[in-house]
Amino acid sequence: METDAQGCAASWWDMVLRNLRSFPHSCSMLGRKIASLYNSFTSKPLKEHIFPPLMNTLIFLNFFKAPFLVDLKKPELKIPHTVNLYIRVEPAVILGVWHTVPSCRGEDAKGKDRGWYEAALRDGNPIIVYLHGSAEHRAAPHRLELVKMLSDGGFHVLSVDYRGYGDSTGEPTEEGLTADAVCVYEWTKARSGNTPVCLWGHSLGTGVATNAAKVLEEKGFPVDAIILEAPFTNIWVASINYPLLKIYRKLPGFLRALMDALRKDKIVFPNDENVKFLSSPLLILHGEDDNTVPLEFGKKLYEIAHNAYRNKERVKMVIFPPGFQHNFLCRNPTLLNTVRDFLSEQWA
Numbered sequence: 473m474e475t476d477a478q479g480c481a482a483s484w485w486d487m488v489l490r491n492l493r494s495f496p497h498s499c500s501m502l503g504r505k506i507a508s509l510y511n512s513f514t515s516k517p518l519k520e521h522i523f524p525p526l527m528n529t530l531i532f533l534n535f536f537k538a539p540f541l542v543d544l545k546k547p548e549l550k551i552p553h554t555v556n557l558y559i560r561v562e563p564a565v566i567l568g569v570w571h572t573v574p575s576c577r578g579e580d581a582k583g584k585d586r587g588w589y590e591a592a593l594r595d596g597n598p599i600i601v602y603l604h605g606s607a608e609h610r611a612a613p614h615r616l617e618l619v620k621m622l623s624d625g626g627f628h629v630l631s632v633d634y635r636g637y638g639d640s641t642g643e644p645t646e647e648g649l650t651a652d653a654v655c656v657y658e659w660t661k662a663r664s665g666n667t668p669v670c671l672w673g674h675s676l677g678t679g680v681a682t683n684a685a686k687v688l689e690e691k692g693f694p695v696d697a698i699i700l701e702a703p704f705t706n707i708w709v710a711s712i713n714y715p716l717l718k719i720y721r722k723l724p725g726f727l728r729a730l731m732d733a734l735r736k737d738k739i740v741f742p743n744d745e746n747v748k749f750l751s752s753p754l755l756i757l758h759g760e761d762d763n764t765v766p767l768e769f770g771k772k773l774y775e776i777a778h779n780a781y782r783n784k785e786r787v788k789m790v791i792f793p794p795g796f797q798h799n800f801l802c803r804n805p806t807l808l809n810t811v812r813d814f815l816s817e818q819w820a
Contacts, residue, residue: 527733530714531676531707532644533607534636542611544568544639551616553581553623555589561635561655565642569656570610570631573597575624592628594665598815599628600699601656603684605675609638618674618802625808632656634680646683646739653684657695668696668819675765675798678703679741686746697753697815702762702798704769705744705776708734713766747777753818754781755811756789757801764798767791788814 529535547554547570554572561567571589573581574597581588593599600622604615610631619629634649635642642648653671660669673681678700685695704710711730734740747754754777758770774789781787792804801807 527711527730527739528644528737531606531711531737531739532636534634534644536607537638538608539611539613542609544570544609544611544633547572547611550611551620551623553578555581555584555586557586557589559656559659561652562642565635565648565652566640567635567652567656568610568633568639570619570629572619572623572629572631574626574628576626590663593660593663594667596667597626597628598819599630599660599664599667599669600672601653601660601669602629602631603653603671603673603677603680604631604633604637605677605702609633611638614799614802617800621802621808622811625812630656630660645737646679646741649680650683650687653680654687657684657688661693668815670697670699670815671695672699672701673703674701675703676741677701679707679743682743682746682750683741685752686749689750689752694750694752697755697818698750699755699757699811700743700770700773701757701801702759702765702770703743703756703773704741704765705772707739707741709769710741710765713769714764743773744776747773748780750777751781751783751786753786753814754788755814756787757792757807757810758789759792759794759796759798759801761794761796762798786818 543549545556547556551570551572553575554570557569557571559567559569573589573592577592577595577597581592602615602619604610604612608615610633615631619631622629632652633640634644634652636644640652657669657671671681671685673679681698681700685698688695708731711734756770756774756777758765758767760767770789770791774787778784778787790810792801792807796804
């Protein structure tokens with residue numbers, strides 16, 4: 473017993489001595505690491521450390537995961553005849569999606585699983601892949617209002633949370649959000665048979681929609697239709713007119729720092745360039761009293777698209793009277809017929 477105790481004590485002291493001998497080496501490594509980080513930090517102006525992450529945060533606002541305390545796995549608590557599903561875009565990126573079937577199929581949908589919902593995509597009712605704006609997630613009240621209106625109007629709606637939003641994994645980037653939209657569109661087309669699929673983007677989602685549509689156009693598979701609700705021309709113009717940033721425009725160097733930050737983050741969302749390459753039916757919707765993305769941006773985008781499209785009948789813009797601002801065009805009683813009539817005409 474005494475021999476065993478002595479052996480244990482000797483082993484313990486050996487371990488202590490080894491650790492003490494390695495301590496200077498560990499301190500040296502830590503010192504080099506700190507020095508490297510310090511040099512990296514001091515080699516750039518302070519604005520380069522602040523502005524890119526700040527702009528990334530302000531553009532995507534994905535940290536604001538309202539409404540809070542919502543179980544995204546249980547959409548039926550928020551909206552009827554809806555199922556939650558997940559679509560893998562990349563090994564580390566899985567998107568949360570709500571699929572709401574048309575209200576006319578509500579009774580059929582009761583108690584059904586994801587397999588039934590997937591099969592329902594072939595039922596001939598048109599499908600909308602909804603790409604929301606910045607902040608919040610697929611259970612935001614104004615988004616649910618739109619989805620309910622579309623469902624009542626006979627549409628399937630797939631409400632997508634991009635990477636980093638809601639319960640979707642990953643971190644948002646422009647390239648990443650574009651890949652998400654392309655993946656969900658292709659996933660839907662693979663299950664929809666001959667049923668047409670429309671990309672509907674709102675606000676920031678308009679940039680995601682035209683980016684995705686351009687990628688699909690270049691692949692030789694133009695999307696069946698595109699609806700842009702409250703679109704901007706590009707994120708640079710949208711940013712300098714954004715209410716939170718507008719008050720800082722007169723500060724010396726602010727606009728240059730803003731532009732540099734967007735360039736460094738590779739955030740462009742160039743709707744004005746993308747529409748020049750599209751051939752899909754394109755409907756632009758905008759409210760007169762939209763103070764977040766002013767109407768003039770939607771008008772400018774329509775002008776660019778109308779000039780670029782060979783078939784002018786494929787491009788249309790509808791302006792809604794005051795009262796609906798940025799998020800509530802769905803409350804206008806004419807919106808549903810506007811959308812349905814446009815798509816019916818284009819898909820006839």
